[in-house]
Amino acid sequence: xxxxxxxxxxxxxxxxxxxxxxxxxxxxxxxxxxxxxxxxxxxxxxxxxxxxxxxxxxxxxxxxxxxxxxxxxxxxxxxxxxxxxxxxxxxxxxxxxxxxxxxxxxxxxxxxxxxxxxxxxxxxxxxxxxxxxxxxxxxxxxxxxxxxxxxxxxxxxxxxxxxxxxxxxxxxxxxxxxxxxxxxxxxxxxxxxxxxxxxxxxxxxxxxxxxxxxxxxxx
Amino acid sequence: xxxxxxxxxxxxxxxxxxxxxxxxxxxxxxxxxxxxxxxxxxxxxxxxxxxxxxxxxxxxxxxxxxxxxxxxxxxxxxxxxxxxxxxxxxxxxxxxxxxxxxxxxxxxxxxxxxxxxxxxxxxxxxxxxxxxxxxxxxxxxxxxxxxxxxxxxxxxxxxxxxxxxxxxxxxxxxxxxxxxxxxxxxxxxxxxxxxxxxxxxxxxxxxxxxxxxxxxxxxxxxxxxxxxxxxxxxxxxxxxxxxxxxxxxxxxxxxxxxxxxxxxxxxxxxxxxxxxxxxxxxxxxxxxxxxxxxxxxxxxxxxxxxxxxxxxxxxxxxxxxxxxxxxxxxxxxxxxxxxxxxxxxxxxxxxxxxxxxxxxxxxxxxxxxxxxxxxxxxxxxxxxxxxxxxxxxxxxxxxxxxxxxxxxxxxxxxxxxxxxxxxxxxxxxxxxxxx
Numbered sequence: 001x002x003x004x005x006x007x008x009x010x011x012x013x014x015x016x017x018x019x020x021x022x023x024x025x026x027x028x029x030x031x032x033x034x035x036x037x038x039x040x041x042x043x044x045x046x047x048x049x050x051x052x053x054x055x056x057x058x059x060x061x062x063x064x065x066x067x068x069x070x071x072x073x074x075x076x077x078x079x080x081x082x083x084x085x086x087x088x089x090x091x092x093x094x095x096x097x098x099x100x101x102x103x104x105x106x107x108x109x110x111x112x113x114x115x116x117x118x119x120x121x122x123x124x125x126x127x128x129x130x131x132x133x134x135x136x137x138x139x140x141x142x143x144x145x146x147x148x149x150x151x152x153x154x155x156x157x158x159x160x161x162x163x164x165x166x167x168x169x170x171x172x173x174x175x176x177x178x179x180x181x182x183x184x185x186x187x188x189x190x191x192x193x194x195x196x197x198x199x200x201x202x203x204x205x206x207x208x209x210x211x212x213x214x215x216x217x218x219x
Numbered sequence: 220x221x222x223x224x225x226x227x228x229x230x231x232x233x234x235x236x237x238x239x240x241x242x243x244x245x246x247x248x249x250x251x252x253x254x255x256x257x258x259x260x261x262x263x264x265x266x267x268x269x270x271x272x273x274x275x276x277x278x279x280x281x282x283x284x285x286x287x288x289x290x291x292x293x294x295x296x297x298x299x300x301x302x303x304x305x306x307x308x309x310x311x312x313x314x315x316x317x318x319x320x321x322x323x324x325x326x327x328x329x330x331x332x333x334x335x336x337x338x339x340x341x342x343x344x345x346x347x348x349x350x351x352x353x354x355x356x357x358x359x360x361x362x363x364x365x366x367x368x369x370x371x372x373x374x375x376x377x378x379x380x381x382x383x384x385x386x387x388x389x390x391x392x393x394x395x396x397x398x399x400x401x402x403x404x405x406x407x408x409x410x411x412x413x414x415x416x417x418x419x420x421x422x423x424x425x426x427x428x429x430x431x432x433x434x435x436x437x438x439x440x441x442x443x444x445x446x447x448x449x450x451x452x453x454x455x456x457x458x459x460x461x462x463x464x465x466x467x468x469x470x471x472x473x474x475x476x477x478x479x480x481x482x483x484x485x486x487x488x489x490x491x492x493x494x495x496x497x498x499x500x501x502x503x504x505x506x507x508x509x510x511x512x513x514x515x516x517x518x519x520x521x522x523x524x525x526x527x528x529x530x531x532x533x534x535x536x537x538x539x540x541x542x543x544x545x546x547x548x549x550x551x552x553x554x555x556x557x558x559x560x561x562x563x564x565x566x567x568x569x570x571x572x573x574x575x576x577x578x579x580x581x582x583x584x585x586x587x588x589x590x591x592x593x594x595x596x597x598x599x600x601x602x603x604x605x606x607x608x609x610x611x612x613x614x615x616x617x618x619x620x621x622x623x624x625x626x627x628x629x630x631x632x633x634x635x636x637x638x639x640x641x642x643x644x645x646x647x648x649x650x651x652x653x654x
Binding site for chain 2: 142143146
């Protein structure tokens with residue numbers, strides 16, 4: 001895989017920190033894992049430019065290197081609708097790593113994750129996403145390596161799979177996109193054992209595509 | 220190891236209360252056909268057997284040494300074993316890794332000696348091994364009944380209790396292995412061994428943790444026999460300050476659960492399931508689908524079973540009209556012919572037989588519930604026992620139940636004491652033979 005991935009990891013390890021979300025997204029992109037559009041702003045001017053490019057509303061997110069759950073520290077500002085608000089929130093969130101800006105989109109929230117288990121190696125997880133993941137605990141697990149068939153079983157074990165296959169007003173989603181994502185994530189984990197834990201929460205599934213909306217790596 | 224032809228008991232004792240005496244006695248009383256050599260530096264003769272000073276003094280070959288000497292002497296016994304050319308050892312003695320510190324050092328010493336001579340070790344700190352098919356009870360209690368289940372256990376007591384049930388119910392077991400500290404031989408080695416053992420049909424494993432997760436999965440995947448595992452959930456370590464959601468939700472247990480699913484292992488939730496599933500998989504014929512018919516003398520008992528069956532994907536079919544017509548001829552007028560077929564309290568064994576025979580072609584399995592003291596149940600079930608699986612529950616039948624159950628089980632027909640347990644055993648069959 002691209003040296004970019006190794007660079008991100010080595011740099012973070014050398015600086016004794018975790019990768020920023022922007023860096024995590026770079027790594028994911030290298031492995032062909034779709035991430036939601038984003039930009040990183042280091043100044044008010046850049047923030048406004050990025051917001052303008054995406055069009056309002058946008059989301060502003062704190063970038064940190066301590067592996068914090070951003071929503072626990074009020075590090076995520078949703079539904080920002082004006083230049084004034086962008087400037088206000090940018091200044092509240094800014095750090096030497098900048099501020100991440102994404103378009104505000106609505107999708108169905110999934111949870112995707114992975115970690116290195118001491119006994120069994122890489123474990124990948126999938127389920128209901130959002131900030132209440134640990135309340136619902138609708139997550140299934142599989143040990144890498146696995147094939148598509150096993151990934152489909154893994155998805156089928158979750159409650160959310162019933163919604164993904166079409167429920168009431170929800171159209172059936174493209175489950176292949178989820179399978180692909182999980183397979184790519186397992187490849188990423190196998191090839192980069194320095195990455196100990198990964199949370200991709202939420203990962204949005206839309207009618208036609210899937211995109212990671214938040215990424216956190218623990219080294 | 221398991222098919223040794225000659226055994227030395229190192230630390231054999233004339234004192235009846237000592238394990239070194241009990242093991243020697245169990246080998247003799249269990250009818251071990253090969254040579255038995257008690258070893259003790261002081262005694263001349265124990266239980267009528269000539270005693271040797273050490274392993275090296277024995278003139279003939281020794282296939283297996285069972286070691287029961289105090290922990291500080293074990294590594295010198297292993298040295299002797301090495302010099303004598305003994306390749307297999309079972310170390311009963313405790314006081315090794317499980318006590319930490321000094322014990323850990325002693326265990327490492329053992330491993331070095333074993334490595335030098337190419338000796339395999341079961342234990343230390345274990346309750347021995349028993350291969351009924353080799354009449355070799357190098358363990359306690361003495362159990363000799365030959366059966367099809369291999370019991371591997373990290374807890375001596377769990378293994379002994381399981382073995383005891385097997386004996387008590389008349390099934391026996393093929394082998395009993397107490398793993399102890401797993402210094403050398405571990406669960407993966409044994410799964411591999413028993414997958415090739417002609418006397419074993421089911422491998423039943425109680426473990427608290429696996430030594431090498433990947434090796435465990437690999438041998439389990441390759442094993443063509445059912446593996447039933449009981450593993451208690453371990454207490455989760457304290458949460459780190461920085462942790463991902465995925466890891467904090469996973470815990471050890473979820474990962475182990477995934478490993479089981481991916482390797483075709485059947486996981487029991489508790490001791491009862493552990494035993495029931497093993498028994499069912501070892502003795503009930505293959506189940507080919509999910510259509511089930513219930514024959515009962517008790518409506519209540521049948522409903523309890525249906526709850527379990529339907530929850531786990533069984534189809535408790537509606538009795539086809541064609542079958543109903545046939546059944547009307549052989550059942551009393553007040554019998555209920557919708558599935559469950561309820562013969563009611565005055566049912567007799569002959570009625571059961573007729574219903575089973577007429578119904579077998581319509582379903583993949585029959586659950587038979589004797590809910591009253593019904594005599595000759597065993598004869599009827601035995602006559603109906605063929606390649607179509609019958610799962611039997613006998614409950615609420617007092618002395619008649621006890622007698623009939625005993626008769627069935629002594630002939631290798633599993634009987635379950637509650638409808639839920641019978642139904643759950645059926646579910647385990649389905650997990651193994653494919654959903």
